[in-house]
Each structure stands twice: as C-alpha cells, then as structure tokens.
Amino acid sequence: MKVLTKNTDYAIRALLALAAKKGCYVSAKSIATEHDIPYQFLRGLLQEMIRHDLIVSKEGVQGGFMIKKDPDTISVTQLIEIFQGKVQVSECMFRKQICANRARCVLRHEIMRIEQVVQSEFEKVTIGKLMRDLEAANQVKS
C-alpha cells in the first residue's frame, strides 16, 4: 500500500523548490534537472497546480513557475486530494452491502474515524513546515 504516488511525491518536491525561491520564476527544466523529476511529467504536475491556484507561471524566455499560495497553507492532504483524489477508506463499504444492511454500518464509523485521523495528520504537514524542517536539518549539518 503506497500512500503517496509519484505525482504527489514530485509535486511536494517541486513546491519545496519553488518555495525556496519565492518571488522568482523557476523553469520546469531546472526543477526537473536539479530534483531528478521526469521533465514532461513535471510539466503536467505544474499545470495542475496552476489550475489549483498553488502556483503561477510566466511564459517565454526567463519564464517559469512561482509559488503563489503561502507555503504554510499548502498541506500534503491538499496535494493528495489533487493528485490522488480525496482520501477515502473504501468506496464500496459505504454503499452496497454495508449500508444496505444497517447493522454493518458500524464498520463505516470505525473506518471514517481513521479517515479523519489520516487526513488530519497529513493536514499538519505543510510545505512551510517541511521547508523549516529542511532548514533546521541544514543548520545542524553545517
């Protein structure tokens, strides 16, 4: 069971790269090279993040992408939702058998509780937090 797929993973890294150069336009190419993310794949992810208003872009020479939203307001939960769909434990459990038979709906409660826990844990992890963690780690190292 893989919690983060490649696109979410890459998106997090790309956002960290953009957040580190806040206010500047950074090209997809440079992000791809520096972070070893497949170029065209990354392009798609960046487009998707523009649509979700996380970043902005500028076309042409010296163009690129720039972070728009405050890094502290971008959570991993949000990125998972964008690239992997809303966190849900099991589509079917809610419908057919379980909710048809009222007794079995008890499973639903158990499972939605966990859903909440998972979501709130990922909610706490924002791009801003990850950035500060990175900085802290770098301080210690030097």
Added chain:
Amino acid sequence: MKVLTKNTDYAIRALLALAAKKGCYVSAKSIATEHDIPYQFLRGLLQEMIRHDLIVSKEGVQGGFMIKKDPDTISVTQLIEIFQGKVQVSECMFRKQICANRARCVLRHEIMRIEQVVQSEFEKVTIGKLMRDLEAANQVKS
C-alpha cells in the same frame, strides 16, 4: 486515494462471516451469496488467508472454511499488508533524491511518523472489535 481495495474489503467481510460461525466450516459459496462477493474472487482471497494462517479449510461435501486465529489478533493492518502490501508512504522518497541528499531525509522522518500513526490506527481495528461493534449495533436495533 483509496485506502482499502476490494480484496481487503471483501476479506474483512469474509472474516466477519467466519468469525460469526466460529468452529463451523462455511463454504465459499454461501459467503459469496450472503455477502454479495464475487465467488471466484473470494476463493482466491480465502486461499491467501489460509497461506497466512488466518483460516483453515476442509475439502469435499460439507467442507468450507473456518477461522483459525483469534479474531482479536487479526487487525486491519495485517489484512492490508496481505492484500495491498506493507503500508509505505513513498518508496522513492527513501531512495534516490531524498536519501542521496542527506538534508532532505527530514521528509522521511515526517512521513514515517505518519506511517506509524496510520498503521497503529488500523492496528486497533481487529476483526474481534468489529464483531463486538456489530453485536452492539444489533442489540440497539432490536
């Protein structure tokens, strides 16, 4: 993002069915019909659970499957591991970029912490617990 796939979902339900008739052999066919699980699909899941020592089987007429392990010791975490592989946040994050660059390993910690939370939450949900929840719900209803 789907946390439980059909096989885990079906396996949980099948185990609940077997746990409710502890000590008896229950045929795959009856479980499939009563719980609306595709028969051949269920057969595969049951075989897998035998391999993992959760249940036993008896061949021939009046044969079927019987729960072997104490329901309280069968957790959803265990079933996820069997049918969806061990819970891991992101394979690649640990390897390539992140761990190549030591600084970025900070992400790994954040992410492994969540992995632990997710796992321990699902650990708490055992077949035994779900059974008791079901019984309790049935009591209230009648």
Added chain:
DNA sequence: TTTAATTGATATCAATATAGTATCAGTTAT
C-alpha cells in the same frame, strides 16, 4: 527582428495494479 527558451495544451504509450472469470483436478459426505 530573429532566435532560443520557455509555457500551454494534448495526445499517446507502456507498465502495473485491480477486479473479476473460467477451468479442471482432487477430496469427501451422502
């Protein structure tokens, strides 16, 4: 003003995972 570096928008492809079906051999209660 041409050119090269860039994004926008799509289309396509391959690999893998998920969900489900089919078949046949072997076992066993009746």
Added chain:
DNA sequence: ATAACTGATACTATATTGATATCAATTAAA
C-alpha cells in the same frame, strides 16, 4: 457413484500510474 466442495492456476478486462512526444504560443534578449 455423485454432487458439493476446495486447490491450483490461467486468463481477461479495465483502471491507474508513470512517462514521453508534439506543436503552438509567448517573450527576453542577441
């Protein structure tokens, strides 16, 4: 002997994931 079962395996279809390719439009700068 037979019908109800499991064991084992092979197969198919579809969706998801990961990745690549192409071409038009834009723009800074030579």
